[in-house]
Amino acid sequence: MIAKFFPFLTWARTYQRTTLSNDLIAALVVTIMLIPQGMAYAMLAGLPPQAGLYGAMLPLILYALIGSSPALAVGPVAVIALMTATAAGNVADIGAPGFHLAALWIALLSGGMMLALGLLRLGFLANFLSHPVISGFITAAGLLIAASQLRHLLGADIRGKTLPEVIPSFFNNIHDLSLPTVLLSAVVLGFLLWSRTGLAKLLARVGLSGPLAKLLGKTALLIAVVVSTSLVWLLGLDQHGVAIVGAIPQGLPPLSIPELDLSLIQLLMAPALMIAIVGYVESMSIAQTLAAKKRQSIDPDRELIALGLSNLGAGVTNAMPVTGGLSRSIVNFDAGAATPAAGAMTAMMIALAVVALTPLMYYLPSATLAAIIIVAVISLLDFRALPRTWGYSRADGAAMAATMAVTLLIGVEQGLMAGVGLSLMLFLYRTSRPHMAVVGQVPGTEHFRNVARHAVITDPTVFSIRVDESLYFPNARALEDRITQALHDLPDLRHVVLQCTAVNYIDASALESLEAVNDRLKAAQVSFHLSEVKGPVMDQLERSHLVEKLTGSVFLTQFDAMQQLAPEVTRACMESPRCDTKLSTT
């Protein structure tokens, strides 16, 4: 029982020496990536570098205790950092004391929401975010992230949260760029881009291969940091316009609850919810992909709880919001992380670094961090997704295009809302038009098929309609409209039969609709019948007044209905030679 809540009790019991060494190696590799990435994403979020490092400590330990994915590497990630910067930027200026306070409250609020959704088993709400929307959003966010780093890469004061802000700012300020910064950026960015494929090849050429080469291949970020920091220090580049990180407080973050400000909290509720959902969806997709490789399973609600606690942990340790990150999780998995303990070990190593190494990062240039962000963001961009999705389905393509356009032109939160709103609308549109078939009898049989597709026989006094979906509020009106239309079109109409073969459920709106149809047909002296109602649906209907008020009957089969309502046509049809000529093959 306790083990169910704290999965670490399960794996801790069987923890062995080999597991330990696997976890230790994975933790080391992830730490080497996480120190520069953490500082870079903190810069992206508009926060001091330590916020990123702190985000790689307590949150990782909390995830290790509760989370269900052994390989998921929790910590600061680029998209969440951008969303944090936008949301906090709406309530305070970057650098102002209110800005970091807002970021802490975003972590606490989104953490609290994830925790609540997980405890209430409401993880399904993440389904609101359709795949085209999240995919379009992430590509657009990636572009905005890259644009936001131009400032650090070029040393010019280029600012703005959307393309219509960034582009004029670029042309207005590009003449102020700092040449040493541009040169440094070019070298670091070139090295990092080359290292993605070139470093492994080089190591193979010098005879290294296997785990050690893999480990060394991941040290590119570290090399970039060490070399560029040394260059700035040795050449005194900070005196020539190269921005540096500066002093980072040494030691562990204090545990403290941020100052309570209700009006601030109210403003941050909506962005915090979006950050919670985007963070959760991204993290779950990574965790499930990695789990499947080892035939492990991920519990969606437990993941919500674990990520929620991680963010609460971030909020009380002066850190930034966190979630599972793709690149570090893959590295963690490939390096052999066997249990969530790897995450906890990463946290310890980061803590050691914060205590011991921060003075060495004084001369670390912002341009290096920006280059690290750019390289990370390239893997987020997927421009081919839009034509691919559009080719597959216009509706999905439109939702994706709207998400991207609104995100780039108006803003991150608006883009996400536009995408969710549009995909819900398109979904509702589709659901509101259920497939309905007017049915007739196949000659020589007791079967009833769509009159539009088969050569079937009908009676002018009976209108038989089959709905191929459950009946609920989005589609209740469609059936109502269709029957009202038939009442108008068919002057000889005496009976309407609703064939419920595919109806698994009838909600209260659809029930009211059926009652309205019954009343309206009654006013026009037409009786209303049901046929082939499933057992559970019939049980439910009997709890309402529909069955007793029904002007017609409930028939076991469509054939029974027709035998009673149009006996002559039905008999003649049964006696005619059996034939089921399809009118169309679709």
Added chain:
Amino acid sequence: MIAKFFPFLTWARTYQRTTLSNDLIAALVVTIMLIPQGMAYAMLAGLPPQAGLYGAMLPLILYALIGSSPALAVGPVAVIALMTATAAGNVADIGAPGFHLAALWIALLSGGMMLALGLLRLGFLANFLSHPVISGFITAAGLLIAASQLRHLLGADIRGKTLPEVIPSFFNNIHDLSLPTVLLSAVVLGFLLWSRTGLAKLLARVGLSGPLAKLLGKTALLIAVVVSTSLVWLLGLDQHGVAIVGAIPQGLPPLSIPELDLSLIQLLMAPALMIAIVGYVESMSIAQTLAAKKRQSIDPDRELIALGLSNLGAGVTNAMPVTGGLSRSIVNFDAGAATPAAGAMTAMMIALAVVALTPLMYYLPSATLAAIIIVAVISLLDFRALPRTWGYSRADGAAMAATMAVTLLIGVEQGLMAGVGLSLMLFLYRTSRPHMAVVGQVPGTEHFRNVARHAVITDPTVFSIRVDESLYFPNARALEDRITQALHDLPDLRHVVLQCTAVNYIDASALESLEAVNDRLKAAQVSFHLSEVKGPVMDQLERSHLVEKLTGSVFLTQFDAMQQLAPEVTRACMESPRCDTKLSTT
């Protein structure tokens, strides 16, 4: 073609003397109700009485030209008046010049939205409003309307938009009530309540029956107005604390576009959308009910256009927002209105009254108007709907209860949003859990049925699953989770077969999900197959990369799949005696 856009061209061509006299009588009866109701609903909306009368002029003429319902009586209605009061009250105080301006912009905005939704054929968006939500909302709004009239009925300064505001205000101000007002209210209210059944009985007793009696039965409102106005004038009650309507400008309203104020418009967008949707849904349900009685049909998108133009007309004539009203429409229908011309005639009669009769209304007491509102609102209250809906479906009952509680306690707009939000969430919850059945072969047959309900045979290396719904973003993850779970639960798993019998559509999210499932199964060395894919779905899938990337095959039938994937088990199963023992009868 032109006749399609202007339906009056169709009926005007065949217009006859009997149609004319029917329409005239109906128009007269509706006018008699509409003059007091219009002023009453204007008072409810916090507007001067003429706003209600103007709302019964140009809007009715516009509806007559475009609308498709012959009997629908458009004009001011109680719920829309309350919603207008709330929305305008959020931007200005009642009586301030900005208040009426806000009401005019609400009419223009909701009219413009209806028009746009109608032209874009987006009427299906009204489906967002499920029946339990609208029904709970109207009962709660009715209570708030009644509470808002306590002020006029008692002559005490009782104010507030929600119960938590009204109730303390009631106890704080009740001692200030005006005795003459209370007595007058009691008499008028008593008379109106009695007239609902008593007047017809009385007329029958004095020997009157048939159309004339019916007509006289509808004059109760007029009698109440005339008698109470005369009483106030004769007894000088306005000098003793009885509030009166006062001077109403004589003559027709000027045609003018209200002052443009972009920040005001921005604040009114959301309430205008809600007013548009509630007005449309209410009006459509009345129009369809009346149309069915004569086997006529209503075009939903045309109705949106007609109501939209009516509200635009209201906005440019100093009127209040309008929609189809239930009580007057029924009277109109019963009095024999044969064409929309009846509405236009009503408008003319109202115009005559505004030109000639307004001086006579100077001494009309507000208490009479309040009593008229109370009587109209009683028919809106349906307290039994909540237990009835709850008994039928917990989810629908919860949505209704939430709508009512939030409307009464927090506010009208919040209540509607809470209801729509909750019913969408509950819908998404249900859709996100599609019915999925693990299937096995029925011995001696080629049929495959649910393993949980039938005694069927399965092979431990093959996991066959049937989804009884189309695959799209709300449910894509459920299938993904179920297959990931199976991968974890079944150590011998080699093949997964997805039986697509009930899948009519696969959207881009579900496609990504299937690709993810394919990749994850591949990583675990399990192949992924599809069976019984419908023609149109297969056509769509071929536009994606899924089929070529699929690690398994696409089988025509589930039996073909099993014959190839588990030939021995399948053959043995075919040879075993035919039997289809149900494990359960549900």
